[in-house]
Amino acid sequence: MRIHIHRVLQLLLLILIILTSAVPLFPEVYEASTLHNAVSRSETVLNLFYHRWGQMESREQYFDTYLKLNWVKDFNINTYNSGSDEYEPVEMTLVRTYSSMTVSFPLTGTYRGKNSRQRLEDGAAYIPPKVDEDTETRETLFNPRNLVFGFTATGFHYGLTRKAEIDRGSAGSTTVTDYKYTQFFDDIFAATLLYRPYFNIHGGIIINNQIEPNDDGTMDYTESAQMRKRYFVASNLFSFMDVNTAGIGDRMERFVFALHINPFVSLLFGDPGPLVPQLTITYRLLRLYNDEEYDAVWVQELPEDPVAGKSEEEKKEASLHTVSFLVTRTFAERAKFSLFIETQKPGKKLIDKRTDETLPFPVAREMYARADLDYFKQKDIDLLFSLGVSRFWDPAIPVHRESGQDYWIFGGFIGMSFNIPWCGIELKAIKNYSQELRKLTESADKLAFEGSLYIRF
Amino acid sequence: MKRVMTMKRIHTSSKILSALYVVLLFTISTTTGCSYVSDAIEGVLTKRAGFSIDAYYDGDNVIVSWSESGSGNGFAGYEVYMTEEPDNEFADYIVVGARYGISLDDYFNSDSTLEYSHTLTFEHSSHPTTGVYFYRVGIISWEKIDADGDGEKDDYPPDEPDYYISTTSVSQISGSARVEL
Numbered sequence: 001m002r003i004h005i006h007r008v009l010q011l012l013l014l015i016l017i018i019l020t021s022a023v024p025l026f027p028e029v030y031e032a033s034t035l036h037n038a039v040s041r042s043e044t045v046l047n048l049f050y051h052r053w054g055q056m057e058s059r060e061q062y063f064d065t066y067l068k069l070n071w072v073k074d075f076n077i078n079t080y081n082s083g084s085d086e087y088e089p090v091e092m093t094l095v096r097t098y099s100s101m102t103v104s105f106p107l108t109g110t111y112r113g114k115n116s117r118q119r120l121e122d123g124a125a126y127i128p129p130k131v132d133e134d135t136e137t138r139e140t141l142f143n144p145r146n147l148v149f150g151f152t153a154t155g156f157h158y159g160l161t162r163k164a165e166i167d168r169g170s171a172g173s174t175t176v177t178d179y180k181y182t183q184f185f186d187d188i189f190a191a192t193l194l195y196r197p198y199f200n201i202h203g204g205i206i207i208n209n210q211i212e213p214n215d216d217g218t219m220d221y222t223e224s225a226q227m228r229k230r231y232f233v234a235s236n237l238f239s240f241m242d243v244n245t246a247g248i249g250d251r252m253e254r255f256v257f258a259l260h261i262n263p264f265v266s267l268l269f270g271d272p273g274p275l276v277p278q279l280t281i282t283y284r285l286l287r288l289y290n291d292e293e294y295d296a297v298w299v300q301e302l303p304e305d306p307v308a309g310k311s312e313e314e315k316k317e318a319s320l321h322t323v324s325f326l327v328t329r330t331f332a333e334r335a336k337f338s339l340f341i342e343t344q345k346p347g348k349k350l351i352d353k354r355t356d357e358t359l360p361f362p363v364a365r366e367m368y369a370r371a372d373l374d375y376f377k378q379k380d381i382d383l384l385f386s387l388g389v390s391r392f393w394d395p396a397i398p399v400h401r402e403s404g405q406d407y408w409i410f411g412g413f414i415g416m417s418f419n420i421p422w423c424g425i426e427l428k429a430i431k432n433y434s435q436e437l438r439k440l441t442e443s444a445d446k447l448a449f450e451g452s453l454y455i456r457f
Numbered sequence: 458m459k460r461v462m463t464m465k466r467i468h469t470s471s472k473i474l475s476a477l478y479v480v481l482l483f484t485i486s487t488t489t490g491c492s493y494v495s496d497a498i499e500g501v502l503t504k505r506a507g508f509s510i511d512a513y514y515d516g517d518n519v520i521v522s523w524s525e526s527g528s529g530n531g532f533a534g535y536e537v538y539m540t541e542e543p544d545n546e547f548a549d550y551i552v553v554g555a556r557y558g559i560s561l562d563d564y565f566n567s568d569s570t571l572e573y574s575h576t577l578t579f580e581h582s583s584h585p586t587t588g589v590y591f592y593r594v595g596i597i598s599w600e601k602i603d604a605d606g607d608g609e610k611d612d613y614p615p616d617e618p619d620y621y622i623s624t625t626s627v628s629q630i631s632g633s634a635r636v637e638l
Contacts, residue, residue, distance in 0.1 A: 069499050082635055083546040083589045090547050095503075099495035155492030161503070165549040166538050166595070166630075169560030171622045176550075176593065176630045177503040185492040216632030217506040221493050 034396065034441045035158055035184065036294035038208045039253050039287060042230055042246060044439045045186045045206060046254075049154045050234065050244075052100050053192065056456065057200070062104045062148075064456040070096040072440075072448040075160060079180070082215070092160045092180055094442065104150030104192065150192035152204070158440070159183035162217070178217025182225070185209040190232075199237050206230040206246065240264035242282075251287075258282040277329040284322045289350060291315040296396040297350040297359055306356075319347035322365060334374040342366040344393075352395060359395055362408075366434045367391045382419040388412055390434035394441050402445040409444055411437070417452075426452040504630055512592045512634035519581040519636050521554075523594045525629065527574045530613055533597040533625045535571045537579045539564065543588025546633070550593060554579045557618040572616075584638060591633040598628040 034040040056064045072094040079090040161177045168174060190204025210226040213219040230253070232246035240263035244256040261279040265272055291299050291310045299316040303309050324342035331337070344365035352359045370388030393408040401409060411432025418425055428450040430436050436443055500507070508525035521537055537554030540546070553564045556572040564583050570576045584590070602624055604612035614620035 067495055067498065069495070069502070079547075081546045083540070083544040083548075083591065088547075095496075095499055097492070097495035097499045099491065099498075153491055155495060157492040157496040157499075159496075161505070162547070163503070164547070166593070166627070167541070167549065167551045168536065168595075168627070169552045169555070169562070169565070171552075171555075171559045171625060174595075174627045174630075175504055177500075177505050178632065179505070183496075185496070187491050214509065214632065216509055216634060218509055218632040 034294075034439070036182075037288070037292070038186075038228060038230075039290075040439075041156065041158070041184065041186050041208065042206050042232075043254060043286065045154060045156045045188055046232060046234075046244070046246060048098055048100060048156070049152060049188050049190065049202075052102060052154070053150075053152070053200075053202070056102060056104070057194065059456070061456050062106065062150075064100070064102045064454065066098070066100040066452070066454040068096075068098040068450060068452040070098070070448055070450040072096070072443045072446050074446045075442075077160065077180070090162060092162045093177075094440075094446075095157070095159055095161050096440070097157045098155070100152065100154040102150055102152040104148050104194070107147040107149055146196050148192075148194040148196070150194065152188065152190045152192065152202075154190075155185065155187040157183065157185050176217075179213035179219045180217070181213070183211045183213060183219060185211065188232075197239060199235060202232070202234040204232055206232060238263070238267055240267065253287045255285040256282060274330065277327045280326040282322075282324045282326070284320075284324070286320050286322075287317050288320045289318040289346070291317070296353055296394075296399050298353060299350060300348050302351060302356060316348070318350060321345045321347065324366075332377075334377040336372045336374075338368075338370045338372075340366065340368045350395065354398065362393055364391075365393050366438070368434050380421050382417065382424075384417045384419070386413070386415045386417070386428075388433055388435075390432070392432070392434035392437045394437065396441040397437075397444055400442050400444040409437070415450075423453070423455045426450075428452075504627065506593070506632040507629050508631050510592065510594050510631045510634045512636045514584075514636050514638055517582075519584045519590075519592070519638070521579045521581060521592050521594060521634070523577055523631060525594075525596065525631070526577065527596040527598070527628075531598045531628075532574050533572075533599045533616075533621060535576060535579070536595040536597055536627070537571075537581065538593045538595065539581070539584070540591045543585060543590060546591055546635070548591075550591075553581055553583070553592075557621050559618075559622060587638055589635060589637050591635055593633055594631040595627040596629040597625050600624045600626055 052064055052066055056062070075092045075094050076089045077092050078087050080087055081090075159182070160180045162180050163175050163177050166174050166176060186209070187207045188204055189207075190202050192200060192202045194200040206229070208228045208230065209224050211219055211221065211223060212225045228248065230246055230248045232244070232254075234242070234244035236242050240260045242256065242258040244254070245252055246254040259281050261281065262272060262276065289295055289297055289299050291314070293309060298310070299318045303314060322342050322344045324340065326338065326340045328336060328338045342365045343363050344361060346361055350359040350361070351357065368388055368390035370386060372384050372386045375383040375385065389410070389412040391408055391410050395407060397407050397409050398405045409432050411430075411434060413428055413430040413433040413436075415426060415428035417427070430448040430450065431446070432444060436448060508523065510521060510523040512519060512521045527535070534556040535554075536552055538550035539553045540548040541551045542548045551562055551564070552560050553562070554566050554568055554571060556567070556569055558565075558567045564585065566581060566583050568579060571579065579594075599613045601610045602612055602614050603610050604614060614624045
């Protein structure tokens, strides 16, 4: 067995070396796009929120705290040097930190059954809590109950930092990092009502905050340069249907409708069994293109003044409609394979800012395949080795990639995670993997490292 | 009757505890689940510049001053750093001021007052003659050692130069301050 672990680690190391060696020595100067797009960033923070709630709900847990630190290297930024009074390329790191904490409170009702169908057949019957008057013991707060109220705070920080070395003489050396350029802080504060197994509903506020750091590299969290509030509502019915929406004021920016086919079939006809792959179909609408300076495309027409761009009156918005299919299948309880395909269609004609020509939107936006292998094959302990490859299309890819002009890019990741019932850690090396490019197109052709830690019960 | 009263008290206590539990978890979740906390954690790991300093040239010396002070038994002193080359904001730094002679560089000044937490100024006399330079201040902490041989690293080392060199680290570091000479 040791030999097998050794071989797997060798393979992971080899892939990591190949990925690392592919990093170019002289990357292009950075231009922001999705980093400044609050719609895109809100999508990212919402996805983390749904992911953490999904984890908690599937395990019927009541507390979850999660921290993820992600460093994307090789951002070469044309930056003003106040020592030489000139602009010059300066190497920086894009830091992304995510944290989330969910607490929920089981209010009332208990239930039987291992899944939704069994619970519905049993009528989710209320079983009175046991009270033993002799010992004066009652059920604990964490016994499973039908009606659960939860509260979640989830936050993302994105920002560039620069590192400097400090020589302390004979006392050694150290480093310091400075904030550089706008720092983005996106937070969700949400309340959840869950009534097993019938529905859940989330509602909350997304606060998009931007802070400009001081010239000396420090920053004051209280000095906001721009703050916007968005709202979202999300629901799931009978574990098979998701309906999510988010917007700002009375303007809807995001709408998602998803069907989880297997729970739906299970509800109607009974459990199809573990041999049948899990299928999820999702329709998504995102008002992604808004004729902003950071967008890679113009909506419908070119601006009258190409240098100044579009005035507020000229600006238009366009939605991106996507339909995706996710198929997962688990083999021998230890190997899980996932295949994802997303198709796309823009709501209006889009013009590439680089070429001034109409953008030829292909049908396929994203494809990925990933494999997760559980080494231990035990119920309570996971040692997962993961590998994924992908192809991603986006108008901003040629803006950020180091070489080539194509809108699509191939990528992948390797990772490992170790989970026990109360906590877990995850390590990843990523380059051009589609799930990361969705969050941040600027990371194209750049190697990212990521560490995650969570505690839950 | 007494038993019923006891049960009621237990239930009332249970409700109060439940309410406290909700308030406590709500508070924890709002404070720790936000983007600023995760950024602060990353900032500690990568030693983010945490406070501002002032620096100017008075025609004779470079005067560096700060208001963030070190404290506690772990405080080992202040160190002052300067960019190693002129006219480059993004250059690396060298130490130019410390309580012990930890550098042989021509620009280094040993200053025993930097051992005191109430010292908030440093005069750099051995500075370069021309050019734009950037300064930073570091707050230095002792690392604990096993001085009493009990197998636990829970003792501060003796306040001596050799220990300063081998068992101190930078606990906080300032942003940069520009000085034109």
